[in-house]
Amino acid sequence: MVKSKIPQAITPIPLTPEGGVCGVICQKAAKAIYSLNKNILPYIHSKCSAIPPLGVRGMAFSLLLIGLSACNQSPTNQTEGIISGKTTILADESVFTIVDDQAEIFALNYKQAQIKFNYQPEQKLIKLFLSDSIKTAIMARDLTAQEKQHFLDQKIVIRTNRFAIDGIALIANKQSTDSVLTIQQLKAALLGKYKNDKAWVFDNAQSSTLAYLMQFAGVKIFAKNVYALQTNKEVIKYVSKHPQAIGIISLSCLVRPTPDLETDIKSVKLMSLGKDNNKHYKPTQSTLKTGKYPLTRNLYIHNCQGSAGLGTGFASFLAGELGQRIILKAGLAPDSLPSRQLNFK
Numbered sequence: 001m002v003k004s005k006i007p008q009a010i011t012p013i014p015l016t017p018e019g020g021v022c023g024v025i026c027q028k029a030a031k032a033i034y035s036l037n038k039n040i041l042p043y044i045h046s047k048c049s050a051i052p053p054l055g056v057r058g059m060a061f062s063l064l065l066i067g068l069s070a071c072n073q074s075p076t077n078q079t080e081g082i083i084s085g086k087t088t089i090l091a092d093e094s095v096f097t098i099v100d101d102q103a104e105i106f107a108l109n110y111k112q113a114q115i116k117f118n119y120q121p122e123q124k125l126i127k128l129f130l131s132d133s134i135k136t137a138i139m140a141r142d143l144t145a146q147e148k149q150h151f152l153d154q155k156i157v158i159r160t161n162r163f164a165i166d167g168i169a170l171i172a173n174k175q176s177t178d179s180v181l182t183i184q185q186l187k188a189a190l191l192g193k194y195k196n197d198k199a200w201v202f203d204n205a206q207s208s209t210l211a212y213l214m215q216f217a218g219v220k221i222f223a224k225n226v227y228a229l230q231t232n233k234e235v236i237k238y239v240s241k242h243p244q245a246i247g248i249i250s251l252s253c254l255v256r257p258t259p260d261l262e263t264d265i266k267s268v269k270l271m272s273l274g275k276d277n278n279k280h281y282k283p284t285q286s287t288l289k290t291g292k293y294p295l296t297r298n299l300y301i302h303n304c305q306g307s308a309g310l311g312t313g314f315a316s317f318l319a320g321e322l323g324q325r326i327i328l329k330a331g332l333a334p335d336s337l338p339s340r341q342l343n344f345k
Helices: 038-048 056-069 094-107 122-130 146-154 183-190 208-217 230-242 258-263 287-292 310-319 322-328
Strands: 021-024 085-092 113-120 136-139 159-173 180-182 197-202 226-228 244-252 268-270 270-272 296-303
Touching: 021 287, 038 268, 056 113, 056 146, 056 287, 085 122, 094 113, 094 159, 094 244, 094 310, 094 322, 113 310, 122 136, 122 146, 122 208, 136 287, 136 310, 146 296, 159 208, 159 230, 159 258, 159 287, 159 310, 180 183, 183 208, 197 230, 208 244, 230 244, 230 268, 296 310
Parallel strands: 085 113, 085 136, 180 270, 197 226, 197 244
Antiparallel strands: 021 113, 136 296, 159 244, 159 268, 159 296
C-alpha cells in the first residue's frame, strides 16, 4: 500500500479515538434570523461578498423552510424534522472546509437544528455508514453496486444527490522547478517509474484521495517513495517545508484554507496537469466543470433516513440555490449554476 511515515515528517495532528476529526455544529445567536429580506441575505452576503441576490427558486426554497420552522419554536423536546431536532452526519474529512462552510450557514438559519458532523477518512466512514449506525453520509464518490445492494437487501431506500465537483490537486514547494505533469507521468511516478527523487505525499492511507489515485493508476500498491500522513493540513505543511515533496490533496483545502494554514499556503503552488504534453490545466471552477482538468471527482450526500429528517433537510439545503452559491463562492464547481439577477437602470 503506502508508507505511513516519511523522513522528517511533521508531528501528526491529534485525532479522536476513532481516528477522525469530530466537530459539533453549534447553534449561534442570530437575532430575527427568520426575517429573510432583512437578516438572512445580508448575513450571507457579508460572508460571501461576491454572491449575487437569490433568484426566485432559491427565495421560494428559503421561504418554505422558514415557514416550516415557524410552526415549532420550542428548542426542547423536539422530534427530528427537516430543520429541527438532532442528528449525526458522516463526512469525508478531506472535504472538511466546504462541508463546514455549508454547516455554519445552515445552523445560523435553522436554530432548531443541531447537526453533529463526524469527519472520517473514507474507509472508516463507509464502515460506519454500512453498519447502519448513522443514516446520512457526505462522500467524494458514489456508492458502489455492492454497497447499494447492502441497503437494498435491508429494504432501505438510498437517496443520493451530487452537490459539487471537487478536484484532486497536486502541490509543490514554490522553490521546486516542478510545475506541470501529464496524467501518464503521474501514473508512472506513483509506480516508481518517474521522478523517483520526489516524495509523493497523500493525506491518509485510508482516504478517498488515495483510493481515487489507486483506481486512477489501476494499482493496489504504490512505489516506495509514496507516503501518507494523517490529514490534508499535514500535507500542505510538509510540502511548504520540503522542496522535494509533491502533495496530493483535495482542492477544497486550498481554495478555502483554515486560518492556521495561511503562512504555509504561501509557500506552495498548484501544479498543472494535462492529458498530454499539448495542454496543461490547473484545477479551477471552469476546468472542473468542463472536465478539462483530468482529476475531478463528484461530491455526494447519501441519505437513507427513510423519513423527512435533518439528513433530508441538509441534503435539500446543499442542492438548493443557497447551498450552490456557497459552493460557487468557495471555489469549487457547483452541481448547478445558481441564477443571477441583473438590475438595469
